[in-house]
Amino acid sequence: MGASPLLTRLIQSLQILPGVGPKSAQRMALTILQRQREGAARLAEDLARAVEGIKECQWCRNLTEESLCGICADERRDRAVLCVVESPADIFAIEQAGGYSGQYFVLHGRLSPIDGIGPEELHMDRLLARVRRDETKEVIVATNATVEGEATAHYIQDLLGDHVESVSRLAQGMPVGGELEYADGGTILHALQGRRRLGAV
Amino acid sequence: MGASPLLTRLIQSLQILPGVGPKSAQRMALTILQRQREGAARLAEDLARAVEGIKECQWCRNLTEESLCGICADERRDRAVLCVVESPADIFAIEQAGGYSGQYFVLHGRLSPIDGIGPEELHMDRLLARVRRDETKEVIVATNATVEGEATAHYIQDLLGDHVESVSRLAQGMPVGGELEYADGGTILHALQGRRRLGAV
Numbered sequence: 001m002g003a004s005p006l007l008t009r010l011i012q013s014l015q016i017l018p019g020v021g022p023k024s025a026q027r028m029a030l031t032i033l034q035r036q037r038e039g040a041a042r043l044a045e046d047l048a049r050a051v052e053g054i055k056e057c058q059w060c061r062n063l064t065e066e067s068l069c070g071i072c073a074d075e076r077r078d079r080a081v082l083c084v085v086e087s088p089a090d091i092f093a094i095e096q097a098g099g100y101s102g103q104y105f106v107l108h109g110r111l112s113p114i115d116g117i118g119p120e121e122l123h124m125d126r127l128l129a130r131v132r133r134d135e136t137k138e139v140i141v142a143t144n145a146t147v148e149g150e151a152t153a154h155y156i157q158d159l160l161g162d163h164v165e166s167v168s169r170l171a172q173g174m175p176v177g178g179e180l181e182y183a184d185g186g187t188i189l190h191a192l193q194g195r196r197r198l199g200a201v
Numbered sequence: 202m203g204a205s206p207l208l209t210r211l212i213q214s215l216q217i218l219p220g221v222g223p224k225s226a227q228r229m230a231l232t233i234l235q236r237q238r239e240g241a242a243r244l245a246e247d248l249a250r251a252v253e254g255i256k257e258c259q260w261c262r263n264l265t266e267e268s269l270c271g272i273c274a275d276e277r278r279d280r281a282v283l284c285v286v287e288s289p290a291d292i293f294a295i296e297q298a299g300g301y302s303g304q305y306f307v308l309h310g311r312l313s314p315i316d317g318i319g320p321e322e323l324h325m326d327r328l329l330a331r332v333r334r335d336e337t338k339e340v341i342v343a344t345n346a347t348v349e350g351e352a353t354a355h356y357i358q359d360l361l362g363d364h365v366e367s368v369s370r371l372a373q374g375m376p377v378g379g380e381l382e383y384a385d386g387g388t389i390l391h392a393l394q395g396r397r398r399l400g401a402v
Contacts, residue, residue: 004264004266006247007255010247013240013248018229037252043248047214049207054208070205088231092204
């Protein structure tokens with residue numbers, strides 16, 4: 001078909017991006033070459049720099065170019081509360097929601113024996129070490145509400161139960177703005193079990 | 202929120218890609234940093250090379266890193282037939298459909314007086330020059346089936362009518378596999394007007 005080799009290679013490379021298939025990679029490549037050349041040059045540079053410079057935070061395993069991430073380095077954040085998440089994207093989500101001022105620990109995954117992911121792969125020893133060093137009082141396990149996420153939460157409960165005052169789990173129930181009519185059965189059951197008295201705090 | 206500056210900048214830059222907003226840019230950045238570092242480094246390189254190396258073909262204005270694109274340089278392709286398209290993506294689509302063996306000319310847009318896009322911006326003079334030099338017999342105008350695409354087609358008809366044997370336009374009608382029930386009125390009208398006798402060639 002006589003397409004330019006450089007263009008063909010760019011279309012191929014763009015497909016490493018999540019959710020980008022051959023068709024959208026082609027559209028992306030053509031669009032940036034026609035209308036976004038400066039932006040594309042900047043993107044190339046930012047990508048190279050990020051790949052080069054971004055590592056894991058030594059304390060929480062979040063992504064950062066420093067030895068400690070911005071949150072771990074922030075003296076104003078409460079070291080007594082530690083929120084355990086599956087991925088850095090979860091930290092973004094919780095920070096964007098606002099209202100949480102504790103620290104984090106990123107597992108970069110969840111327990112999944114089928115995929116060969118056990119406690120070592122998730123560096124649970126570093127989680128324990130952090131809890132001990134910070135003398136954490138409360139651990140909030142914010143792994144996803146999936147089977148693996150639940151299993152991971154139970155493992156953490158067993159691991160840390162004796163070292164902290166409480167290990168809690170994010171509440172499960174109806175999402176804010178959610179309509180009962182469209183909620184799945186599991187969500188409705190959890191919402192019923194976790195019901196709270198009106199007027200109670 | 203303490204996010205890494207390199208990461209923040211990468212998320213910003215990714216948003217030049219068509220169809221990518223803040224949320225999917227964030228997902229892309231985190232995914233490639235967690236799981237696709239090699240691919241990301243390759244993408245950075247391919248992007249930089251494409252931006253640096255890819256220009257317009259001197260004859261057809263398609264994207265290429267050579268002075269002539271693969272199609273213009275291909276001696277086996279029929280120089281008597283020239284297909285005029287709005288963008289390089291249209292060439293991809295026609296080539297992928299197969300069955301066309303002529304040449305192309307890319308306008309990089311369509312006539313749109315409101316946006317200040319006239320014949321000069323689309324380099325209609327180069328289209329005329331190409332038709333004259335190649336002694337083109339047939340011009341197929343494959344601009345989109347939009348108001349601007351139609352206006353552009355009429356302009357080309359006026360410009361080239363005296364220089365070639367025929368100026369044609371892509372057929373309009375029902376898409377293959379399309380269901381009448383879901384087709385819009387304009388498409389159905391065109392399909393009716395352009396009806397063909399069964400058994401006719």
